[in-house]
Amino acid sequence: MIVAQKKPMEEIIEEVKGYNKILIAGCNECVTVCEAGGKKEVQVLASALRMYFMNQGKEIKIDEVTLERQCDHEYLEEIRNIIDQYDAVLSLACGVGVQFMAEKYFTTPILPGVNTCFLGATEERGFWTERCQACGQCILARTGGICPVSRCAKRLLNGPCGGSTKGKCEIDSNVDCAWQLIIDRLKALGRLEQDYEKLTPIKDWSTDRAGGPRKVVREDVRI
Amino acid sequence: MRLQYPDTIRVVRVPCTGKVDIIHILRSFEKGADGVYVVGCMEGDCRFNNGNIRAKKRVAQAKKILDTIGIGGERVQMFNLSSAEGPKFAQYAVEMTDKIKELGANPIKKAFKKKAA
């Protein structure tokens, strides 16, 4: 899922302090799972901001709503009837949601309340780590199900580099060396000899960010 | 035990402090409470394993938020005791009340007054 992190309160206060009627919009999916922008986080943020502005002597209306998703038209439509009551929306959805809402409600400022970080998984409650860089050409079949593009700091396709020490990456002793993981897994799968020594050819990065903003089309479902 | 403790305290009973979430603490202040204290079992004795540890972490997080928004993190506090320690409960009650008296009223109460005026 998309993993995000709450923006520091001070930054949010700075973003919203010029407005008088704010809607805080959460999202029920990824940001709920990574506990950054779901209903609970909306409630806490709303309460904290109300108290902050009350303390400052400023009159401010702060309302709360949590949508199923902010990356689909039908859910964003749910606030069409109320959005004009507000002079800004603070969206706790990921960067996708913030933008999609901004496109839809063109004349209302939509502000981000979280920092979108990466595509990752919940290793345990409160701890999320990156797994995918969305390069557009998945090679996991050849690397024992471990991605060198997202988990190797140098995204080497023929790793490891000389900095791999005791299974950890040279950049941080808490970060696993992706290539150590790949080698261990290939060994466990009995595929070390055939998969490791095969030279992985130069990658086509045009399906990655480098090629420009991307899209996926399925003609068979479009009418 | 019928020990005396300050009557300015409103007790909210929960089956375990693990049930207390950050929003409950914040809402209390939002509605004008001057202080909030969370009283849980001794660490290691929680019958639900680590409900009181969750509470401890949430209290710590609430402190940070309250500091940032200018209410003051010292107004929320966690205490641990066993249910047999009645005198300690009273003692903590007095401690907390004294501390809050020293800190003064919840600053947003001034804003309430202004609004009413």
Next chain:
Amino acid sequence: MSETKTPSKLEKILSSGQLAVTSECGPPRGSDPEVIRKKAQMIKDHVDAINITDNQTSVTRLCSLAACIHLKLMGLEPVLQMVVRDRNRIALQSDILGAASFDIHNILCLSGDHQKFGDNPQGQNVFDIDSMQLIQTVRLMRDEGKFLGGDDIARPPKMFVGAAANPFADPFEIRVPRLAKKVAAGAEFIQTQCIYNVDRFKEWLKGVVDRGLHEKVYILAGVTPFKSAGMAKYMKNRVPGMDVPDELVKRMSGVPKEKQPEEGLSICVETIEQLKEVEGVSGFHIMAIEWEEKVPEIVERSGLYPRPSVGE
């Protein structure tokens, strides 16, 4: 392995069966070429080729290509070190042509330390292609005269292609397969990480020889003299991929401070002596970091002086 494919002097010496000696110079953090010239002057008669590092440890320095050109203009034999951290495939191929236009005939293809170690930890990194793919690229440009995109190159580069090997990095079990991979990619010479644990190096080398890889690639054993006991400890504990046995640290610490440099040099010379006759070793790569003035002494004491001369 006896006919040469490039005009590289290093290749000629290696293919003649003699032990080759290379060393390295770090460029300055400024634009004064005199720094490079001075360092090169100190060592030029004692080595066959001089490596110029490429923004080593991600610290911004005068670029390797320019420094190599300065060496070439002095009539010396440079080895262009090229990391894939900072340049995409366009820039890499372009710089290779730039080097070839000055008739620089040696290139060492490397990954590069992560930028967080250097003076710009907030910068982007590139890693468009990795070091193995760079080896393949240079070979493609040289042997087929083609760019990666498929077009023909006018006056293709004639470069002797090298790579690094670290017998001491983890995991040990794939260090020989990794060398095999580099050879398959087209590496023609290898410079290893500096050796202190001679036994472990020999173990790696045995694996290399067992696979016959020493007949496909020239291996230059890397050595670095300790300047002090402090340096020995630092390299043991703080440098990734380095194996410094306890006895060497003890040996360095057991000598009074003024005598430590001398002890470090002796250890270095002994290492070279131990490896001179070992099968699979084709030469030595002396990395005397900020101590280039000692390279001549190391070369002479190891019985590797004078250096052979080869017809140009």
